[in-house]
Amino acid sequence: MLYCVDCRVDEKLENNFLTLNLWGKPVFLYVIEELFKVRQCKSVYVVTNSDEIRKLCSKLCYEIKIVDIIPTEYPIFLLSGRAVFLTSATIETVINYYEKGNLYSTTKRNTIDFLNFKENISFLQGCEMETVNTFLVTDGRDSIKRTFNLSLKESLVINTRQDFELALVLKKKENNLVLLKKKILERIKEKEKTFQNEGIENGICLIGHSQIDNWDINNINSYKVRNCGICGISSFEYTEYILKSKLLSCVEDIYIVMHGTNDIVYDYTFEQIFVSINNTIEYIRNIKPNSKIYFLKCLHVNGRLDRSNKYIDYLNDYLKLNLKTIN
Missing domain, CATH: 3.40.50.1110 (SGNH hydrolase)
Incomplete structure (x- = not known):
């Protein structure tokens, strides 16, 4: 399996979220660091059209190969550089689940059918699967397509300003958990x-x-x-x-x-x-x-x-x- 982080700047987005500072680190760095926690991952390809990202990657103490286009070696695990909440544990689960063809990320969202529930605007009656640009695993064969469902948090990719603001809140919560663990261990020692x-x-x-x-x-x-x-x-x-x-x-x-x-x-x-x-x-x-x-x-x-x-x-x-x- 080849591991690749897509750090190409999308000009259609309102900001280059990849290099924005998210509680002390650029967004894309969270993704790279998490990917290197995967036991099977020894090296990572970073595909980017940004000189700033190339420069930042060159300073990292990881085995990183910086390229301009997505490699054509298969199978490949392609991960968005803005998917800051996908964990290494989930990535390993995805790799073990993958068999062949295309496996792409989805998430479940609650929905309402206004045609049948016109008067119940506040009551969600069902759910649907939504494709999200978190990751794709492929061997180059498009004929086989499967999905892997993520939690709403892990499926979050920073595509908008609102996504980034939500990421700030969620990362702060994660940091608080680190502090809480420290306090728990200190209290046990006491x-x-x-x-x-x-x-x-x-x-x-x-x-x-x-x-x-x-x-x-x-x-x-x-x-x-x-x-x-x-x-x-x-x-x-x-x-x-x-x-x-x-x-x-x-x-x-x-x-x-x-x-x-x-x-x-x-x-x-x-x-x-x-x-x-x-x-x-x-x-x-x-x-x-x-x-x-x-x-x-x-x-x-x-x-x-x-x-x-x-x-x-x-x-x-x-x-x-x-x-x-x-x-």
Whole structure:
């Protein structure tokens, strides 16, 4: 597979978005850097008609071949230099999915049929697949055409000023996630002694995110409390950063677990969230088989765009149905 980033300036666009600064880097550089994270990718062709892009590419510490036209070697993975949100994981999935012919990117958009729903302008009744200029994989044979559906975020290609403004917001959100991860790891380090504390058998261990971590309590009735909550953490991160390293000791007879609220901001299914939460349950069970484990349902939020109370209710119903084995 030959990998190629299309960095030709499209004169029909209102701006040369390729070289615009997007939170510290030109747009096209995000694409190149992500492509080099693909395990199969060792070198990249950059096709461009821009002297500025040629100059910038020549300074990069990557194996890059700068060309004027798209190579005719096949198969080729051709990626838009303005597709700043397509991830290396998705690219690898696309490569594994590809067989032959043309495979091009699409995304799903909600639609309304005004002929049949004239009075319901605010209610989207269906969806349609829309071709997007994110990527194309081809072996040069046009007779075979298949599509690969992307999320709205990954399908975003900066073709307009509005696209760029949206990219600014989404990249800022990604940067915030990097900062959040740093804070999570720092908080785990701060509470390392609490995690490794043997506690007391006749006590309660609290496990979860900020709604647990911020619970300033030392006792519940006559039970001593050990608070092992971490602000901002998801159940997936709790498993990755705490349980896999066996940082959490389990001595208490009672455990109160609260996860899920921070899971729903990512693209996880309810089943994936359940499996992740159950990792915590199984971790406790393996160490303290006869302990009592109580799971607190996710609480509603107020004014959060990234968390829907309706979605939280659906998740709570799903978890209640599937976490039946908890005492």
